Amino acid sequence: MTSDELAQLRGMLAAAPIDFSTNAQEVRAMFDGMIATFPVDESYNFAEKTIGGITGHWLDAPKKSANVMLYIHGGAMLVGTAFGYRGLSGNLAQASGVNMFSIDYRLAPEHQFPAALDDCHAAYEGLLAEGFAAENIVVAGDSAGGGLVLSLLLKLKGAGKPQPAAAVLLSPWADLTHSGETMKTKKDVDNSLSQVGLQAGAEQYLGSTKATDPLASPLFGDYAGIAPMLIEVGSEEILLADSTRLAAKAGEAKVDVTLHVWPEMPHDWSLFSFMLSEGRDMIAEVGTWVSARLAK
Numbered sequence: 200m201t202s203d204e205l206a207q208l209r210g211m212l213a214a215a216p217i218d219f220s221t222n223a224q225e226v227r228a229m230f231d232g233m234i235a236t237f238p239v240d241e242s243y244n245f246a247e248k249t250i251g252g253i254t255g256h257w258l259d260a261p262k263k264s265a266n267v268m269l270y271i272h273g274g275a276m277l278v279g280t281a282f283g284y285r286g287l288s289g290n291l292a293q294a295s296g297v298n299m300f301s302i303d304y305r306l307a308p309e310h311q312f313p314a315a316l317d318d319c320h321a322a323y324e325g326l327l328a329e330g331f332a333a334e335n336i337v338v339a340g341d342s343a344g345g346g347l348v349l350s351l352l353l354k355l356k357g358a359g360k361p362q363p364a365a366a367v368l369l370s371p372w373a374d375l376t377h378s379g380e381t382m383k384t385k386k387d388v389d390n391s392l393s394q395v396g397l398q399a400g401a402e403q404y405l406g407s408t409k410a411t412d413p414l415a416s417p418l419f420g421d422y423a424g425i426a427p428m429l430i431e432v433g434s435e436e437i438l439l440a441d442s443t444r445l446a447a448k449a450g451e452a453k454v455d456v457t458l459h460v461w462p463e464m465p466h467d468w469s470l471f472s473f474m475l476s477e478g479r480d481m482i483a484e485v486g487t488w489v490s491a492r493l494a495k
Contacts (some may be wrong), residue, residue, distance in 0.1 A: 204475050206461060212390035212465060213421040217273050220399035230278040243289040248300065251325020253303035253318050256281045258289055265329035266335045266493045268292045269323055271344030272303035273467060275372070275400035276315050277307050282388055287470050288450030291339060291367070294486025297493065300326065304347070308351050311406035312415050319351045333361035335490050342467050345371025352425050365492040367485055369431050370467045371445065373418040375401040375410040379440025387439045388399055391466040418445055423431055427455035427489045457488065
């Protein structure tokens, strides 16, 4: 990383903050407009597909593979699309050498909890019905999508369903009570998120559901028996404590958990791999980790 790369990214984030307390249609237009400018590798041949009744974008593995990544995009459960996240999801899948299905789950406030989780669950069950074994599936997500990955693992556990082979969590939003100490200690260095904005997003998503419900705030879940997980988080995130507390809790439950805190990195920096070398390095690290845990 050069100081110029990081300064450029911080300036870009500070110039266009996403305010989740505004009208959902307005914030979606702003977010989708921003992410539409991010480059996507021209060699990626995405196809629209429906699996388990859930629509999304499919990308074949670079070489024939029995493995698949179920990707769940971020956006506070309010914004984002599988199309908009093609750059990140495609890069992660190609680095991992797997097929990939990135889903369009229902968004709040039109569709409140548990709609998004139900869609993630339906997509996972759909992959099983398509013939993919659980040991051939990795579930990955960034930010709110990382939280939904955790919620999905807990839902599968509660239903007695097989866990995927592994889970990848990029800057996960796992505590909708926002009780982590870094909400305060990192507020002046996080150019992407604010506690006020996250609280507004959480309220729109939760509706009448309590913020301590483990399927909505997965940090409060029971992690015994949960799939191995890789957590990637930046040191400059107000959500840093979500990741550190999650790793500690999962580790205490004897989950195979790997936590990597990247110095100086902002929230969800892998989205900006086209301009930040640490984003590319992290994607490569995810690929190596996933490859080591999937059935061959």
